[in-house]
Amino acid sequence: MLPFTYQRPETVAEAVDALQAGGPGTTLLAGGTTLFDLMKIGVASPSRVVDIHRVRELDHLGVANGELVIGAGARMSRVSAEPDVIRLFPAISESLWRSASQQLRNMATMGGNLMQRTRCAYFRGGEPFPCNKREPGSGCAAISGVDGGMAVLGVSDQCVATYPGDVGIALVAFDAVVDLVGPDGGRSLPFAQLNLLPGSSPEREHALLDGELITQIRVPVTPVAAASGYLKIRPRESYAFAFASAAVGVLFAGDVVGECRIGIGGVATRPWRASAAEAWLTGKPLTEDNARRAGEIALQGARPIAANEFKVELGIRTVAKALLDVAGGDR
Template sequence: MRPFAYHRPENLAQALDTLRDGGSRFRALAGGTTLYDLMKIGVETPAAVVDIHRLPELDHIGVAGGELVIGAGTRMARAAAHPAVVRDFPAVAQSLWRAASQQLRNMATIGGNLLQRTRCTYFRAGAPFPCNKRDPGSGCAALGGRDGGHAVLGGSEDCIATYPGDLAVALIAFDAVVDVEGPAGARTLPIADLHRPPGDTPHLEHTLRPGELITRVRVPASAVARESAFLKVRPRESYAFALAAAAVGVVRGAGGEVRECRIALGGVATVPWRAAEAERAVIGRPLTAAGAREAGGIAMLGARPGRDNAYKVELGARTVADALMSLAEDR
């Protein structure tokens, strides 16, 4: 690990001033569960870290104005256990509980989780493997290489690294937004606009500007969020990243027909993946096993598997179907 300076601001305003002055050379330190790992392997080499994990302005959670509001510095475990999240946003709570280990959930923050970087082994292995995320223009070792854990949706000729997070998948399903602050002031982004698909610039993973911080996440309260679930398929039951995941929600009429549906995918795409066409296929019909399986297949349309990851096409479809049917069984 290279030497770096350490700053510990006393409030959000000081933190923003320090990050503004440091520009792209400084990194915000929240829970540290991702940043320190990347610094140890030389992927991140900041001149300074700005410790924001004790800032009270970022650590809060509650329901106000018809929406769930979670401060970006709130620990994942605290958010997962909050009564309002468990009751009214079960897919969000489940996505948090099924992430990492209890020790990491006690440390990792909501904002840090949203911005975690890929677990692509080539990205983290360093030389001699080329990686356009780590070293723009060097190439992508995963293309034509061992790609069993890589994305089949949203990839490009320059990168097929999978977005690793679970929370963002649940948030994108239910139209969450993030509030950010930085040198140019405050602004709000739909969660769908936070993460960038790789295209020809895979090293640019999000749309935050230099010096900006996520300050909070807001999720509208809704009937479809209340009737929701998150299903995660992984190599082992705990402490593993998703091979496929689905956040789903439905609202049904008195006759059992689906009036509203939400479907988002994780583990199979380069960014959190909203499956709008699959949602439309479910609406107006009873929630049946055949209909859920059809929706899963539609959700995976456009998949581009490589050498070892073709199994994710079927796995993703079945994960969507099983998640939807879990809601049918709960009724």
């Protein structure tokens, strides 16, 4: 680990000033559960670390004006256990408590979770593996690699690294918005636009501008969000990243689906909204065949590599099972 300058602001304004003064080599520290790992393995080598865990303005949680409002500094464990979140957004609660150990959830913040970087073994492995995220233009070892955890949706010829988060899958399904603040003031951004597709510039992972930080996340309170759930398929039951996951919500109009939401994870380079599958399923009965067809539509356009061809079928089955599980006895 290389030497760095350490700052600990106590207000959002001070944090923004520190980011701006530090320049490109400056990194925010929230819970530290991702940054410390990256620094220890040499992937991240910031010249300045701005520790924002004492910024009380970022640590809030509640329902107001028809929205769930989550401060970027709120701990994942707190959000997952909040009664209003459990009642109004089961998929958000479930995605959080399934995402990591209790110890990590007690430390990790919501804003930090949204900004975590991929767990691609080639990205984190360093030399001798080329990685366009780590060193633009060097190549992508994962494309011809042996890691079955790579993405099949949203990939490019430059990168197939999977987005690692869980709660982001629920947020993209239920129209979350992130509020940002930077040197030029505040702005809001649909969560679906926060993470960028790799394209030809996989080193650019998010839409934050220089000097910006996330202050809070807002999610509309809707009936379909209250009728939701999160399914995570992983190599072992606990403390593992998803091979495939789905955050879904289903409302019925009589015997057919009146409204549904589908977000999928573990298979894409960013949180993935399956809008075409939602539109196809709406107005149809939620049978096993129709649930599977929705999964097939959700995975259309998949581009697997040799090591992860199984993810296409797994993703289809995950979406189908999540829909049927959430519908339960109401079908």
